[in-house]
Amino acid sequence: xxxxxxxxxxxxxxxxxxxxxxxxxxxxxxxxxxxxxxxxxxxxxxxxxxxxxxxxxxxxxxxxxxxxxxxxxxxxxxxxxxxxxxxxxxxxxxxxxxxxxxxxxxxxxxxxxxxxxxxxxxxxxxxxxxxxxxxxxxxxxxxxxxxxxxxxxxxxxxxxxxxxxxxxxxxxxxxxxxxxxxxxxxxxxxxxxxxxxxxxxxxxxxxxxxxxxxxxxxxxxxxxxxxxxxxxxxxxxxxxxxxxxxxxxxxxxxxxxxxxxxxxxxxxxxxxxxxxxxxxxxxxxxxxxxxxxxxxxxxxx
Amino acid sequence: xxxxxxxxxxxxxxxxxxxxxxxxxxxxxxxxxxxxxxxxxxxxxxxxxxxxxxxxxxxxxxxxxxxxxxxxxxxxxxxxxxxxxxxxxxxxxxxxxxxxxxxxxxxxxxxxxxxxxxxxxxxxxxxxxxxxxxxxxxxxxxxxxxxxxxxxxxxxxxxxxxxxxxxxxxxxxxxxxxxxxxxxxxxxxxxxxxxxxxxxxxxxxxxxxxxxxxxxxxxxxx
Ligand SMILES: Nc1ncnc2c1ncn2[C@@H]1O[C@H](COP(=O)(O)OP(=O)(O)O)[C@@H](O)[C@H]1O
Ligand SMILES: [Mg+2]
Numbered sequence: 001x002x003x004x005x006x007x008x009x010x011x012x013x014x015x016x017x018x019x020x021x022x023x024x025x026x027x028x029x030x031x032x033x034x035x036x037x038x039x040x041x042x043x044x045x046x047x048x049x050x051x052x053x054x055x056x057x058x059x060x061x062x063x064x065x066x067x068x069x070x071x072x073x074x075x076x077x078x079x080x081x082x083x084x085x086x087x088x089x090x091x092x093x094x095x096x097x098x099x100x101x102x103x104x105x106x107x108x109x110x111x112x113x114x115x116x117x118x119x120x121x122x123x124x125x126x127x128x129x130x131x132x133x134x135x136x137x138x139x140x141x142x143x144x145x146x147x148x149x150x151x152x153x154x155x156x157x158x159x160x161x162x163x164x165x166x167x168x169x170x171x172x173x174x175x176x177x178x179x180x181x182x183x184x185x186x187x188x189x190x191x192x193x194x195x196x197x198x199x200x201x202x203x204x205x206x207x208x209x210x211x212x213x214x215x216x217x218x219x220x221x222x223x224x225x226x227x228x229x230x231x232x233x234x235x236x237x238x239x240x241x242x243x244x245x246x247x248x249x250x251x252x253x254x255x256x257x258x259x260x261x262x263x264x265x266x267x268x269x270x271x272x273x274x275x276x277x278x279x280x281x282x283x284x285x286x287x288x289x290x291x292x293x294x295x296x297x298x299x300x301x
Numbered sequence: 302x303x304x305x306x307x308x309x310x311x312x313x314x315x316x317x318x319x320x321x322x323x324x325x326x327x328x329x330x331x332x333x334x335x336x337x338x339x340x341x342x343x344x345x346x347x348x349x350x351x352x353x354x355x356x357x358x359x360x361x362x363x364x365x366x367x368x369x370x371x372x373x374x375x376x377x378x379x380x381x382x383x384x385x386x387x388x389x390x391x392x393x394x395x396x397x398x399x400x401x402x403x404x405x406x407x408x409x410x411x412x413x414x415x416x417x418x419x420x421x422x423x424x425x426x427x428x429x430x431x432x433x434x435x436x437x438x439x440x441x442x443x444x445x446x447x448x449x450x451x452x453x454x455x456x457x458x459x460x461x462x463x464x465x466x467x468x469x470x471x472x473x474x475x476x477x478x479x480x481x482x483x484x485x486x487x488x489x490x491x492x493x494x495x496x497x498x499x500x501x502x503x504x505x506x507x508x509x510x511x512x513x514x515x516x517x518x519x520x521x522x523x
Contacts, residue, residue, distance in 0.1 A: 097428060144423060144429075146426070148444050158430040161432055161436050207429070
């Protein structure tokens with residue numbers, strides 16, 4: 001567990017756009033090998049995330065039980081664990097798709113569900129939530145692309161409507177991102193005409209277009225045919241290795257987790273069972289539940 | 302008993318202009334009525350889904366009230382009651398209002414099913430992109446919900462068209478009203494009612510076919 005990293009918040013957030021502009025020029029600095037990283041804005045610090053005492057219930061079922069968890073800025077954290085253990089719920093709470101019953105969530109040093117008023121922490125206004133949520137993007141297991149829009153519009157829509165880019169600017173950004181995820185020839189296609197792997201790459205481009213500081217990936221290859229998993233993992237690997245974005249990934253791809261994770265968190269029953277660097281969790285797990293889970297997953301493969 | 306009836310062409314020809322005037326009223330009332338029903342119904346459907354109870358509850362209540370009283374009652378209420386409160390609108394407008402409000406409760410139900418048919422993931426993707434509520438509705442949810450409900454809305458258009466004669470109760474004489482007037486004026490009723498029936502057919506059959514074709518076209522889309 002990294003020791004309490006101070007989230008870097010001094011970066012003016014508009015410098016990201018400058019990077020996006022620059023990457024279009026042929027003489028862009030060859031500092032990085034990854035065009036994807038450049039297009040996504042590789043020079044910015046990701047934000048840290050902190051869950052404190054987060055409890056989430058569905059009726060009688062307590063899915064997250066006073067969860068304390070911290071993610072360092074720029075960290076690539078992989079979450080593993082059996083089905084139903086609450087992995088998706090963690091990401092959904094962070095994306096504000098589920099509101100926790102108790103606890104606080106901090107993103108880049110800012111409270112997500114609360115705000116300070118007269119020195120007291122009170123429930124945040126919708127406006128505040130919206131403003132903090134700007135830092136976060138999510139890629140879903142089932143893509144959730146907008147079926148009535150082309151691939152290009154899917155990606156450019158958010159920048160236009162939320163970040164206030166002009167149509168041309170947004171289309172340019174979308175085109176660049178689709179290019180680097182290998183979909184340069186699919187701009188005009190509707191999602192129905194794309195393969196699962198292509199859809200998920202559009203979804204990743206769409207999330208990246210919002211210039212997030214924290215990106216959430218919820219089993220993004222689980223709904224794909226086996227032969228299409230690789231093309232999506234390649235994009236994720238590129239992002240993980242070449243950007244400073246904070247990434248939380250829920251995955252059952254253990255080989256991939258080992259390869260790109262800075263830290264692996266083993267989850268069960270809404271609690272962290274064990275965590276550490278991939279070499280430790282996969283090579284020398286301390287907890288019986290971790291060993292059982294890994295054995296079950298590896299047997300299946 | 303002689304069952305043959307001498308069809309009086311001259312008489313039919315004479316009353317046709319009045320009937321056509323009536324038909325024009327019917328068409329206009331239907332046109333404005335369905336537009337009102339489509340707009341108001343959409344508003345009902347959206348308000349009813351509001352997370353704010355103070356909005357969704359009264360909306361549901363109003364819809365329930367309108368749906369469980371006959372159109373004729375609403376027609377009378379608007380026509381005779383509104384003037385008591387100093388609201389004076391002409392009979393035709395009153396009729397259109399009643400039709401629109403009454404049918405809005407049906408169209409709101411149609412919209413509701415269309416909206417519920419949009420997968421939850423679409424709402425979630427909209428949140429993840431930080432879209433405003435307004436943008437989510439207008440650019441993500443409704444563009445997916447409305448095309449699938451257009452045929453059902455079309456069916457209500459045809460249904461409303463057939464209910465316009467009720468407006469005669471508030472002195473708006475549509476095609477049936479004109480037919481009835483001709484009948485009582487001349488004591489000769491076969492021609493006017495036959496013509497009224499034919500005129501209704503001439504309008505509603507092509508409309509039904511159009512709605513059906515629209516349905517097929519929309520079903521073929523991805
Ligand atoms: N909206 C919901 N309503 C009721 N129960 C839910 C809901 N979402 C998740 N759950 C339950 O919460 C538990 C954790 O779910 P989830 O976070 O999706 O687990 P995981 O992603 O680890 O498989 C499961 O038992 C699931 O059935
Ligand atoms: Mg899950």
